[in-house]
Every structure is written in structure tokens, then in C-alpha cells.
Amino acid sequence: MASRYASIIIDISHENVDRIFQYRIPEHLLTEIRVGSQVCVPFGSGNRTRKGYVVDITEKADYEESRIKEVSGLVEGSVTADSRLIALAWWMKERYGSTMNQALKTVLPVKRRVKARNKQVVQSMVPESLAARPLRLNPWQQKIADSFCEDYDQGKRIPYLIHGITGSGKTEVYMAMIDHVLKKKRQVIVLIPEIALTYQTVMRFYARFGERICVMHSRLSAGERYDQFERARRGDTEIMIGARSALFTPFARLGLIVIDEEHEGAYQSEGAPRYHAREVAQQLARMHEAQLVLGSATPSIEAYSRARAGLYRLFSLKSRANAKSVPAATVIVDLRREMEDGNKSVFSRRLQDLITDRLNRKEQMMLFMNRRGYSSFVSCRSCGKAVKCPHCDVSLTLHNKNRLVCHYCGYTIPLPGACPECGSEYLAGFGVGTQKIEELTAQMFPQARILRMDLDTTSKKGGHEAILAAFARREADILIGTQMIVKGHDFPGVTLVGILAADQSLYAPDFRCAERTFQILVQAIGRAGRGERPGIAVIQTYLPEHYGIQTAAAQDYETFYQREMGYRQLLHYPPASHMLGLQVAGRDEQLAGHMMDLIRDSVMRHFGSCVEVIGPVPAPVYKVNDIYRKILYMKQENYDILIRIRKYVQERWDETEDCRQLTIQYDFS
Ligand code: ADP
Ligand code: ZN
Ligand code: ZN
Numbered sequence: 001m002a003s004r005y006a007s008i009i010i011d012i013s014h015e016n017v018d019r020i021f022q023y024r025i026p027e028h029l030l031t032e033i034r035v036g037s038q039v040c041v042p043f044g045s046g047n048r049t050r051k052g053y054v055v056d057i058t059e060k061a062d063y064e065e066s067r068i069k070e071v072s073g074l075v076e077g078s079v080t081a082d083s084r085l086i087a088l089a090w091w092m093k094e095r096y097g098s099t100m101n102q103a104l105k106t107v108l109p110v111k112r113r114v115k116a117r118n119k120q121v122v123q124s125m126v127p128e129s130l131a132a133r134p135l136r137l138n139p140w141q142q143k144i145a146d147s148f149c150e151d152y153d154q155g156k157r158i159p160y161l162i163h164g165i166t167g168s169g170k171t172e173v174y175m176a177m178i179d180h181v182l183k184k185k186r187q188v189i190v191l192i193p194e195i196a197l198t199y200q201t202v203m204r205f206y207a208r209f210g211e212r213i214c215v216m217h218s219r220l221s222a223g224e225r226y227d228q229f230e231r232a233r234r235g236d237t238e239i240m241i242g243a244r245s246a247l248f249t250p251f252a253r254l255g256l257i258v259i260d261e262e263h264e265g266a267y268q269s270e271g272a273p274r275y276h277a278r279e280v281a282q283q284l285a286r287m288h289e290a291q292l293v294l295g296s297a298t299p300s301i302e303a304y305s306r307a308r309a310g311l312y313r314l315f316s317l318k319s320r321a322n323a324k325s326v327p328a329a330t331v332i333v334d335l336r337r338e339m340e341d342g343n344k345s346v347f348s349r350r351l352q353d354l355i356t357d358r359l360n361r362k363e364q365m366m367l368f369m370n371r372r373g374y375s376s377f378v379s380c381r382s383c384g385k386a387v388k389c390p391h392c393d394v395s396l397t398l399h400n401k402n403r404l405v406c407h408y409c410g411y412t413i414p415l416p417g418a419c420p421e422c423g424s425e426y427l428a429g430f431g432v433g434t435q436k437i438e439e440l441t442a443q444m445f446p447q448a449r450i451l452r453m454d455l456d457t458t459s460k461k462g463g464h465e466a467i468l469a470a471f472a473r474r475e476a477d478i479l480i481g482t483q484m485i486v487k488g489h490d491f492p493g494v495t496l497v498g499i500l501a502a503d504q505s506l507y508a509p510d511f512r513c514a515e516r517t518f519q520i521l522v523q524a525i526g527r528a529g530r531g532e533r534p535g536i537a538v539i540q541t542y543l544p545e546h547y548g549i550q551t552a553a554a555q556d557y558e559t560f561y562q563r564e565m566g567y568r569q570l571l572h573y574p575p576a577s578h579m580l581g582l583q584v585a586g587r588d589e590q591l592a593g594h595m596m597d598l599i600r601d602s603v604m605r606h607f608g609s610c611v612e613v614i615g616p617v618p619a620p621v622y623k624v625n626d627i628y629r630k631i632l633y634m635k636q637e638n639y640d641i642l643i644r645i646r647k648y649v650q651e652r653w654d655e656t657e658d659c660r661q662l663t664i665q666y667d668f669s
Helices: 081-096 100-107 139-153 170-183 195-212 222-234 244-248 277-288 301-308 335-340 349-361 434-444 463-472 502-507 513-526 547-553 557-571 589-610 639-655 657-661
Strands: 005-010 021-024 038-043 048-058 160-164 187-191 213-216 239-242 254-260 291-296 313-317 329-334 364-368 377-380 397-399 403-405 412-414 427-430 450-453 478-481 494-499 536-541 578-586 612-624 627-636 663-668
Touching (some): 005 038, 048 081, 081 100, 081 663, 100 244, 139 160, 139 291, 139 313, 170 291, 195 213, 195 239, 195 463, 213 222, 329 349, 329 547, 349 364, 349 494, 434 450, 450 463, 494 513, 513 536, 513 547, 589 627, 589 639, 589 657
Parallel strands (some): 160 291, 187 239, 213 239, 254 291, 329 536
Antiparallel strands (some): 005 021, 038 048, 403 412, 612 627
């Protein structure tokens, strides 16, 4: 039998955890040692016995056979939740190019004492009407649930992707799956993009599973978070529902991970390691032999392409679960036409008519604007310059008509009386935000009762819930807001959705901008006509012929996917290829630029023939908080080559004295 070698991290409390040591696995332990096992090994010159964690097992020795020591033994009951998480951290570090310390901090919660304060009790908010569950699944839902149970019992663990239109009953299907897994005495993690925005979903889980569920709110303190994890570790809870970080719940017998709205940007971590929850979940599921289930009305291009390649099993739900509710009709309005015909208002004539009609019929509406603030920025009518943040490369945003705020660093000043550049007094707001829309709506429809929901009105704890609950109680006719109003809420009274400037997000400097626009439009349209009265969605745009807008209006995911994938293939963007974005940042603009050029040249010399290099280019916002940021993009179909490039660059980086003043970050996609 071939020898096997274990890669081991010694003693994770030690500072230098970025090194691993290779040991031979003795024959009598071959079947027992697994990734995540805790073992005893001889260490250092005195061969003292130390404990370590196995993070990888290979058949290849990295050193000369005679220099490799042998594992001395297995620690009893060794594959614990923590040891699995440590192995997961190692995988994350390798895949996303962070340090082991950063990865460990991500997966192991910091131990903090919980401050004795009133803990929010979410149970009390469960509405009476939710008590009469579970619902009987319809045949399409039942088919998915049956297939799940069969695969689960047979130990087949191919990830599921449920592509189901909004309101098709995905949540009910998840709950049926969870029931099955709980019966097998295993535990469940449910990821949702942002609890505050999906509190209706959380309530339904509570109504169904009661005490067995634990919620990981993004606004919990570190101590409260730790507390929740401890409950899971002790087995006091069986289902953890929460945002991205709930993935790291230390369950001993994890059986199922559900990721709802898998396409959401919130699943991508911003700090190092810049991991994606979908990928980490897949790795975690593999380690636990657990099942992974993804669901979305608008699957990410990544997930859908994997499903088409047979790596995921694809299911679709094409109609609404509530047979009386039908998807909304959609109308595209060309804003250039409106302008030509002399309508300078933010509401097209069609939308004005529909709003009046809904007010008369006492039905509710949502107006969606992808931008908060009063007007987006203020510029000078004489010299044309926008008022910018002195620390960042962005314009300041007007709030409450009298303050300018930087959305990147928080810098704020009172609205100046004159242009800081030329002294002219003709300063005016450009573009419109939610606050301005609220004002314009009130002017045009004085009888309407209006609520506004954006970052400014929801910054207090519970702010979201209060606004959503008031709207649900029909205390307002119109809800105006940013993205956050279109996500996942179920308001049966809403029969009109107005999307005021659909193409705004198409101009974002990101290869995913068409995908994001499509997703947000489909979601927004999905808010209309959830009840028994038919709904209508009005999409106002300057680019009515854009495929993202056309296919969203037609609710035609398949065509969108084909067009989008064609574009990604043409330009070698993910998932057609892999991409590594390497960002260097520092206060010293010249040094950052110089280092970036050296990196590019060096990568070109060593890997030039097999990788497509673009840049370096300034980051979309070049300066933030007085720090300059440059990015080098590298594209390659083979992910392993990008990982090799990352290692190569990091080694050069660590050797270079000047780099101490700069930071480097990797972003794999
Ligand atoms: P999704 O998660 O796909 O948006 P939901 O699970 O929230 O869909 O279901 C949408 C609505 O349809 C909810 O009000 C839900 O209670 C209802 N519903 C779901 N499944 C059924 C069913 N089998 N029978 C009746 N109503 C259902
Ligand atoms: Zn700033
Ligand atoms: Zn000026």
C-alpha cells in the first residue's frame, strides 16, 4: 500500500500558523485519520509531543522520505466541529489567498462575554395566521422534496439548484427537506442574504420549527454571536438560520446547508479571505457528507452554468404556489420619448396614470430607486465641477437638503453656499435619490400616504421591521425605497411596482452589472400582484433595447443566461474563465504604482504564455480614505494556475522591504 502523508497545523494558538508540517501516517491509523482529525506528533529538535490538526492528506511527500516523521497517535474522539472548521480555514486560505490567521478568525468566533441586556425575543412576533402549517406541497414542490429524500437516504450528495420564480414555494420545499434531515438526527444551516430584509421568511421558520431554531442576526454583538454558536455546539439547537457567517456554526452532525437567494451579492465576503459562501458551503458539505441546496428566482450565472454542466442537479418551479396569484404584467417605458414629448418629471405619463388609478382603488404600490439620498450629488452650474470628497474619488451625496456626505468614508460637511472651485453660487443637485423622489411624489399626489425605506430611514435597530410592518398594516399607499424594498417581501396588497431608472445599475464598472440589473428587475417585478389582484410593473429606462432589460421584462431567464454567457465567453469573464484580481493599496501613490508594474512584469515573465493579463488599472474608486488602489487582472481557465500565480506573487512580496508600507489583496472569481 502506498504511503500517505498528513499536512498538519501545530497548535493553533501559536502565532505562526501559516506553516504546515508533513507527517507520514502509520499503517494502523490509515483508515482512522481524516481531514479535521486531531493528532499527536513529535515536534522540534527534542521531539516533544505536540497536538496538531490534519488539514490535508496526500500520497505525495513534499520532502525526502527519510526526513519525514510519523504521526504518533490520534486524539480520542478527535474529529470535532472545531477541527473540521480548522481544516475548512486551511482550504479557504489556499483557495482565496489569505493568511491562515485571517482564515481562522473567519471560521472560529471570538470568545466574548455577552453583555446582560434584554435579548430580543423574536418568537413573540410570529403572527397568528402563520400557526396553521405545514402546507400541503403542490406536485412540483413534492417532486423536488421526494427526490431530495431519496438522494439523501441513498447518500447521493450532488448539490441541488432550485430555480423557482418568486412566490413559487421554494421556502416550503426547504422546510420539507429540513424536516427530513432533522428526522435523521442531523443538523441544518440555512443562509439568507440579510435577516432584516427577510424577516417574513425567518418568521415562517419560527412558526414551523419553534425552539429548534436559532437566528444569527447580523446586528448581534460578538458576544451574542458566540453564545449562539455555543448553543449549537452543545446541541441545544438544530437549525441555524443567518447571514454568511452562520456557515461556521460548529454543528457536530451537519446534514444540510440551504442557501436561499444564492445569487445575492451579500454571500461574497468583502474582507480577506474574500470567500464566496456558495463555494465554502460546498466544501463544508463535502467534509460532513451533507447535502447542499441552492435556491433562486434568478440563479447566478456561475451556479446555473454548473447545473447545465451536470455538476448540480437542476429543478425548476415555474408557477406561483398560490394558484390565484399570477406574475405581473410588465411595461417598458422609454424615458427618451418622455423627454422628447416634454415630460421632464421622474414619473412617465404611464406611471402617473397607474399611480392615480391605484390611489383611487385603494391598492398599494412600491416605487424603486436604486439610490439613496436627496439628489445624488451637487455640482456647479458655472464650472461644471461636482463637489467631491477630499479623501476619496467620489462625489459627495446630498442628505436632508443641507449636508453633504461621503458614502465611502463618512466625511461630511454642511452644503456650501458657493462652489469650492470657482466661487459661483449656482450649485445644484443632479440625479435623484429616494429622498427627492419622496418629495416629488408628495407634490404630485398630495392625497397619498408615503413611507420611505433606505439606509437613512433604517439605520436604527429594528428600523426595517417597523417600516415593513407599517406597510403590511396598510398604513401607507406608497413605499419608496432602494434595493432593500424589492427583496423577498410578500405584500399581497401591492398591485403596482414602478422602477424609476432601471438602467442605473448597468453603468457599474463590473462585468456582472448586466446580471445584477436583470436580478434586481426580476425581483422588483416579482413584488407586484402577490395577492389575488393582478399586478403591473413599469420599467422606466433610457436603454429599452438592452437585453438585460428586455429579458427581465419578459421574465425570461433562459434567454438572459444565453446572452450573458455568450458575452462572458467572448471576453473570458467568469464562469467562462477564472479571474484573479490583485489589488495593491497604499498612501504612497507612486510606490503603489511602481510595485504594481514590477508585479505585472514579473508575472508576465514567469507565466506570460499561459495567462491573460490586464492592467494595472486604477480601482473603480481609485482613492478611498487617502489610500490609492490599483488592480491587476489575470484570466485563466485553470484555477490552479491562478493559485500558483498568487503564491508566486506573495513570496516575492514578502521578500520585498518596500512592500511593508502597502497592502495586497486577492480576489478570485
Ligand atoms: P418563494 O420562497 O419561492 O418565494 P414561498 O415559499 O414564499 O415562495 O411561497 C409563496 C407563497 O405561496 C407563500 O405565501 C406561501 O405560503 C404560499 N405557498 C407555498 N407553497 C404552497 C402550497 N403548497 N400551497 C399553498 N400555498 C403555498
Ligand atoms: Zn470620503
Ligand atoms: Zn464652480
